[in-house]
Amino acid sequence: MMGLHSGVDTAGLLMDGVVIVDLEKNCITTSEEIPAIPEPKMSSLRNEILKLLHPNVVWIDSMKADLQSHKQYAKPWSPQKDVHLSWRQEWQRKLVTLYQLQLEAGTGNGKKVYR
Incomplete structure (x- = not known):
């Protein structure tokens, strides 16, 4: 399992067998056709993924914000x-x-x- 921050551009990449879970837009994209996940299971899956990824994603976002503020106030x-x-x-x-x-x-x- 690997995660990418939403700021990473994957538009020009060919990713075979990769499942993209967009937590902000609440959608799942795959390179293969899979049937839609029913709503009760979809929300349960989303909640489990959020529990797993949330601490790391928040840390990355805060680190990115800190870097921006550091550049602004750097001596x-x-x-x-x-x-x-x-x-x-x-x-x-x-x-x-x-x-x-x-x-x-x-x-x-x-x-x-x-x-």
Whole structure:
């Protein structure tokens, strides 16, 4: 099972054996002819699909909205950000060095340390 966001254009693609379930338009499209699903089963199927997909679809929509707002309020790169980035990298380097020293110090107690 694979899902695509409604923003993906599939008009020019040949999809054999694919069933497209459009939750916004409430319709099912297939590459093969299948009989129509009766209404009680259709609404039950739609509800089950929504339960399965809703958290992921909402997450994708919110992520897309966040990216748009981020582009709108993004600040240009500055020399101050260079200083901050180099400070952060130096801090991480020191942290990794301390971790390595801890691992090396722990090898004297008879335990093997794998790196």
